[in-house]
Amino acid sequence: QSVLTQPPSVSGAPGQRVTISCTGSSSNIGAAYDVQWYQQLPGKAPKVLISGNSNRPSGVPDRFSGSKSGTSASLAISGLQAEDEADYYCQSYDFSLSAWVFGGGTKLTVL
Amino acid sequence: QITLKESGPTQVKPTQTLTLTCTFSGFSLSTSRLGVGWIRQPPGKALEWLALIYWDDDKRYSPSLKSRLTITKDTSKDQVVLTMTNVDPVDTATYYCVRPFSSSLNDPFDIWGQGTMVTVSS
DSSP: OOOOOSSSSEETTTTTEEEEEEEOOOOGGGOOOOOOOEEEEEEEEOOOEBTTTBBTHHHHHHHEEEETTTTEEEEEOOOOOOOGGEEEEEEEEEEETTEEBBBBBBBEOOO | EEEEEEESSSSSOTTTTTEEEEEEEEEOSHHHHEEEEEEEEESSSSEEEEEEEEEEOOOETTTTGGGGGEEETTTTEEEEEEEOOOOOGOOOOOEEEESSSSSSSSSEEEEEEEEEEEOOOO
16 A cells, blocks of 8 residues: 555546646645656656656646645646656655655556 | 666575666766665556665665665765565566655655566566
8 A cells, every 4th residue: 555645547538637636644745745746658767747746847848737735736737648648656755654655656548 | 967777687586685786877976965766666566665875875765675675885886786685576576776856855756767677486
C-alpha cells in the first residue's frame, strides 16, 4: 500500500480535461511538504512534470498544471493528446517515516 | 549535460547480495547540497524510494529496507554503489539511479538514469 493514494486509472477523449488526485496525510502533504508529479511513458524512466506543487519545468507544456490543498494534491491535464497516455505518479516527503514517498500511480488512457 | 547510468547483475539468486553501481557525469558529488539516490519499480507496480547519499556523506534509507541496504560513494570515480543483502523474489524490479535537484526535502528527483532490471530467481 502506497503512502500517497492515487486512482489506479483515468481516461478521457482527445481534447478533454482530466484530473488525477493524490491524497496524503498530516505527515506528508498536510505537513506542507511539496508535491511533485512524474510522467512515465511506456518503457521509459519517469520524468518530472510538476515540481513544488505547481511549477512546470522548462519544456513541459502548459496543458499540465498542479495544485495542492490541505492533505491532497491534483494534476490536471487539459487538451488531452494521444502522447499523454502514460503512468503518472505523485511524490512528497513524509516526516514520520523520514522518507520520500510515492503514490501508487495512475494510468491515463486517451480514448 | 548530466547523466546517470546504472550497472550490475541482471539476475541474482535468493539470499544473495545485490550490488548496483551508478556512474554519473556532468557534476561532482563533492559539490555542496548535491546527492544521488536509488528508486526501484517492480514490474507493473509503483515507484519506491530506497536510499540517498549526500555530498557530505549523510545517508538516508527507506525505513522498511534500512537493515538490508548500504549506500556509498566514490567521489574520485563519480560513482555511487547500493548493496542490498538477502534478496528475495519480491526485490525483482527496475532499479533507477536518481539525482535530486538539491538537498532540500522539497526538491524533485529531476535526473534519472535509464534503469536496470534485476530479477531475483533461483
